[in-house]
Amino acid sequence: MTAAPRLLLPDVPSLVAGFGRAVLLSPDGEIETLSAGAAAARLRGTAPLLVHAPATARRLGLPGFDNAHDLLELFAFCRPAEPCAPTPRGLALALDLPQPRDEEAAAALLTEIATHLLRHLADTRELARNRDAAGLAARMGETGWAWAPSVLAALGDPKAKPDARAYKVWRRLPEWEDNAPPPPAASFPVEPSEARRRLAEILGPGAEQRPQQADYASAAAAAFAPRAHPGAPALVLAEAGTGTGKTLGYVAPASLWAEKNGAPVWISTYTRNLQRQIDQETARLFPDPEERRRRVVLRKGRENYLCLLNLDDLTAAGPPPYLAIALGLVARWALATRDGDLMGGDFPGWIGELFGPGAVLPLADRRGECIHSACPHYKACFVEHSIRRAKGAQIVIANHALVMVQAALGGGEDGAPLRLVFDEGHHLFDAADSAFSADLTGAEMAELRRWLLGAEGGRSRARGLRRRAEELIGDRPDLNAPLDAALTAARALPVPGWPSRLAGDPRANPDETPNAAEAFLRATREQVLARTQEARDAGLYDSECDLFPVSEALPGAAEALARALARLEEPLKSLRDRLAARLEEEAEELEVGDRIRLEAACRSLERRALMPIQAWQGMLATLQGDPPEPGARPTFVDWLSLERRGGTDTDAGMHRHHLDPTEPFARAVAAPAHGVLITSATLRDEAEAEDDDPEATWREAEARTGAIHLPNPAIRAAVPSPFDYAARTRCLVVTDVGRDNPGQIAAAFQALFLAAGGGGLGLFTAIRRLREVHTRIAGPLEEAGIPLYAQHVDAMDNATLVDVFRAEEHACLLGTDAMRDGVDVPGNSLRLLVFDRVPWQRPTILHRERRLHLSGGRPKDYDDRVARHRLRQAFGRLIRRADDKGVFVMLDARCPSRLLAGLPSGVLIRRLGLAQAVRETRDFLAEP
Template identity: 50%
Template sequence: MVPALPHPALHASHAGIWVAEGGATREVSRGEAIRIAAETPVIVLNAPLTGQRLGYAELSGLDLLELFAFMHPARFAVPTPGGLARALGMDAPESDADVAAFLLAATERLLATPEGEWPEREGAWTAAQSLFRLRWPWGPLVHHVVSRPQANEKWLFSKLPEWEETAPRPAPRAVAVEPGDAEARLLTLTGRGAEQRPGQRAYAAAAAQAFAPRTGRDAPNLVLAEAGTGIGKTLGYLAPASLWAEKAGGAVWVSTFTKALQRQLGAETARLFPDPAVRRTRVVTRKGRENYLCLLNLEDALQGGFQGRAAVLAHLVARWAAYTADGDMVGGDLPGWLPTLFRRNAPAALTDRRGECVYAGCPHYRRCFIERAARASAEADLVIANHALVMVNAARGRESATRPTRYVFDEGHHLHDAADAMFSVHLTGAETIELRRWVLGPESTGRGRRRGLAARLSDVASYDEEGGRAIADAVEAARALAGDGWLGRLAEGQPFGPIEALLAAVRGLAFARAEGGDDAGYGLETELAEPDGALLEAAGPAAHALDALLRPMVALGRRLEAVLAEAPDWMDAPARARVEGAIASLSWRAEMVGGWLALLARVGGPADPDFVDWLSVDRVEGREFDVGLHRHWLDPTRPFAETVLKPAHGVLVTSATLTGGGDWETAEARVGAPHLGRAPTRFEAASPFDYPNQAQVLVVTDVKRGDLPALANAYARLIVAAEGGTLGLFTAIRRLRAVHGRIADRLAREGLALHAQHVDPIDTGTLVDIFRDDPHASLLGTDALRDGVDVPGHSLRLVVMEGVPWPKPTVLHAARKLAGGGSAYDDRIVRARLAQAFGRLIRRADDRGVFVLLSAAVPSRLLDAFPPGVAVRRVTLDEAVASVGARLSSGLGMGQGAGELTGES
């Protein structure tokens, strides 16, 4: 029986604050709400968000989201009153004033869960006892309703299945996929009664060329395919990819840039393999190690490694781990809102972010989510991955025995940026202290399972004298790296050791040369050119210290390889796997230190035309968080082509905006095609949408740049006119926050919810879920929302950009602009960004929308970024508000009454 609830419920929004207790609801002031919350535990929905709205950061209570995560682990719910109501099969509250009473009813419904059929019952009693001892606010109530199991139950570590070793997969056969066969498979996937899409059929036939046998070394069959929104490119490339996988007996790796597309791909593969059990073996999603739950870290957290609220999170994650499909904590079936309810670093401590995995030395190795995914992908037909993982695996030689020969890069317009991040070098304080911790292990008395290099390889050191000596030398050399408190010592002018002395010199030169301007208090950077005496003097000892670390790391790697070759008696298969893992970790860290040394050689030496080098002080709102030297390739597609494209046999690069901002030559350059021995095949299919009638572009001419009150007023009026459904895009976080602070209460009085990235304590993916779920909500955000939002239908009907998205004038951008044609280079970037932002608006044939650009200074030459025929008008704000209200409320065709835009600004 559910006990009577002894706690009131509290709901706070921008429209007001309400408390429900004893069958009655009353509106209260902020001061009274804080007093109530301070005196007695209250039931809330999303405590961090409620506390932020109250201005009471210390708010704690009984968070319904935590109770939902306990009762229904690995189950999705939008973290709003309406979303929770749908997840629980309840009626959603009609207004903000009804929410507090709803929270009490939802609490009763959740606490009644154990009385009925409860698929997640196993393990609940054990978890409830632990959470009760941790003084979890829900502990007494949950302890009362969850009964002891009648028999011993399997839970978590004994419940998770073990993976099994399999024989190596033979190399794929040399087969071709005929265009007609690809079109036939596409017909099977879409269904014979589906709408016929000639563009999609042509796309599938063109994509099939990427799966033909390769005819020359370093000359893969590269197909570049631009397919406008609505073509159906996902099924278009899955058709030939699945055919090739069946006929060749190999795996096709489908790589994306955003987690949203990964999820979409996983859903689309149900058409290929309707049976979920079959689909799990034929389709595998892969991500980097840092995305997956580490069972050893979780065990340590459950056994006392975490304290307080972090320990509560560990037990809720343990509940989820017993029911998760794949152990993915970032973008998988762990609710994205759950970690945000707890302190920020607790979730990271449950994954392997530091490369400390002991592989076969781990007691949970046979149940490891990461190892299971790696082995499953070796046998799969389709592996859904991301650009970063594909590049890491190729660059570091990971899983070389099962290296893919066929790739599909969806969201291909992001390949340049992904390669830029992957192949760059950063000699910073944060990077060096992370390496120090990896080598030395914990240097304080803090609890936790973190181990240094010596502890992880203690048996090797005892077996091999030379290896033991290399470990000792590496440990001693690592003490020269930046240590705890390095930022404070730099600020005080008292660096310790050669690396901190180098960072101090970098910091001094950056402050001396960098121009803060309007960005005072934010990051500083300056070219690594004509270094001063202090930097020259510090570079030599720093290079010597890094060389002293690199030598024993390389020597240790060689000794470990020798240990494998000699195969001592004690080395069984698990021990061999652990040594192989250690070799891989040492290899990429040695490569990183080698990159640092190459960067230091640039100090005082000649510039390398292939690279762009600079110094930086990274700051957020005046607070420094990192200092260092940076090196990026001028053209990062060169290493991408060498490590990924050339070894492949066939590659399809596709996107709706592959040539966005330029032409085919530009698109080829952005994906590395010029570095190959064979010219790519080009394919283009225009979107089937009727953009002239579905969309309109308005350029508002009377909102002065830099006038924050006017900017906020424009956003508020446009959102009210559209009755919500607005995606607001900003190029600066400061302006986003300022606008949100000015208009959130105003919109709430109109009954329109406003959410914001970098303001609400909610992860970006969940913010998009909330936005998609409520047609009257609006969402403000930055670049991540410009490129990664898929919200079809009425929930997104207006996109507002604060101004022309010019690239930030960084050192790296300046070098690439000089090499890429000057102002034409900037124009290409802006066109691509405008095209991507506009692409958020129309996602299906029945969508209608307006795109508003709040900038008078929009050169006409940039407006060809929008689809041909779309009406573009320069208007005043009053005219824009009237047009948005009329068109989005009346459903008029978007092409009616539109004037032509002429002239150059």
């Protein structure tokens, strides 16, 4: 029987760390600032109250904390699936508490945060999700969780017994139910006036009047007109300058069309972070959370969701002690999450940093091992829930990768969308390039072998095809024979440990004869090395070469591999066909679950094995044909590559990309739809505008988005930004910093970040330079009270890093491409943006062919266009609302003026030395 809840706060010091120093608040209320060494001595043997133990230890230069009362862990337990930036200020924001002004105030706030969280748990202890909370906390306490006594006291059950069953969250999760297939969608249009009215309803009566947004919604409505001919969707290209409010501008007609016609509109964007932003915007349309959950569904690939079977595997005999705390927090989250999304959804992205990526990554199905209805948790599966919810939703928010991969696979589990909105449409070329390409590499072939044969030694829990299909195949000879043949043939694929044998070193295994796949990889490696230009660091980095002319060894190796793949393909096809035949031959005897299993097995065989094999065979056949004529325009670009890390070979193989990937995009994705809206703030390149040809910028936009491959001409619309860039921004090109001098680059970043007082986003074109700069400037910035975070350094995902950056007004953030696009940080938290150098496209064979054949005879213009788009996208991060102001700095003196011509009209551009740039940055940002 539970007792009355009570607050039991730990009797430990509160700790907030700066760089090399610490602020300590004793339980008696005495506050002091100590050096890192003195703080470490004082804390020895205690479990301090803090926020983000790994980051705190890193700032103090300590190896870590053996134990601590980390408020992030308490937050994740008490308020699961709620957003929170992992800093004292972020916790205060999440809990609506006063913001700490400095480290002393933050230290004083920690006890109040703990009190707030424990009181919340006590007040909500009767909720269904807390039914197993006491047993779970006690089990976590057994393995050293510092918060267990406080949590048990708040739950009113201080003597609760540890209960490993609390990790089995599927017992408490709702099960989905199948509904009748939805009726066909109607074809009622959305008139421009209706779109304007819906937008006004969403914004509410007191909203700021934004004529550009209403104009945009009106133009977007044309994408929801009835389709007149098969394969000819209503097509709209709409450019909306930053600040237009394009998300709600297209949500207005999209939601109206979905209501009128009884089918969902799919909104696709480029990154998971942008999916989350769009989802947050839909709260204006559906303020009630439950209604929003029904009407708006996020869809991602299976690898993003918590796999309950993987969680079951990890906790079947009780969770391992080293994972008990992390998996306990995952279990708490699983009972509260909206959709089970581990990657960029409502899962705390900082859990991976607190406990290591091994605590989270194994929980997702990252290797395509889903056994669908054969899974004992199938009815509670988060992915299956989202697929079924999407069929009855009004708005489905997906990403370009999912939409295109499903189209490339011939349609997905969600069906083909009738109406598509592609936000961040300037990324369609890159997304299609990834989706419609093929890689015949060691890693890809080894992954197929693992999918077929399962784990071959080691600690992997991978299930092979026999294990996944055993219930369907049983002891039937007609099914076991092709399965046996396929698994035997799969041994021609790379054997575990294959990277160590790439060089063909006989010392690795003197008696080893390479199988067909490894022989092909060796021949590939030899050709790459023979054709690669000798350089000082040639042995350290990746290399590539043209496919033709081929070396002497490659055609024979390719032919042998093609024969091996054919021996694998034949029994897999037979197995697929015989499983499919059961659906017809045993239609009357099959249970619904068995039918679903059979359909899923056939689909998996097709997508995970047969489709890649067929693509590989087509690539290998190219090696047996005549070489192309020099300069001829190809349909595909083929090349060979060798990947290295630290001077060690890690992969090799052949690659195939469409010269113009928007062709398969138009054919497989856009043409089957009834209406398509492609939108972005940067669809066109204004620097290419010609006085005698005003349509040139639109034609280039149509080429990059695939619109030129569709039969109907696109309706074009452009709505300018309402922002005053001339008054609110400055662009500075620094002329006296050596772009190849790491010390000068780091010094420039440090001086500029200090001048701005934080709020700086540093963008790099190479991860190596980012890490080098971070190492040099993190300490000095932290000493000045400016926390520095970095992609590829901090273990948090990008969305969490952006959340921290947004919450910490004086923090700075370093990143690469993913931070250049789609980062929405309005206000003073982002007031300075610094590029380390011009973001030219990397010179590769693929880039060379596109530069030659897709540039209209002007290769240099092609390079300029790519760089201008990247700079303009980055510049768009600075000003997110009318009262923002910011400085854009380029540290590359070689930056041509023609590239900066793509920035918004009116931006003042100046070239000056670093000292003057630092003064101008400080003075401009200090102006009221």
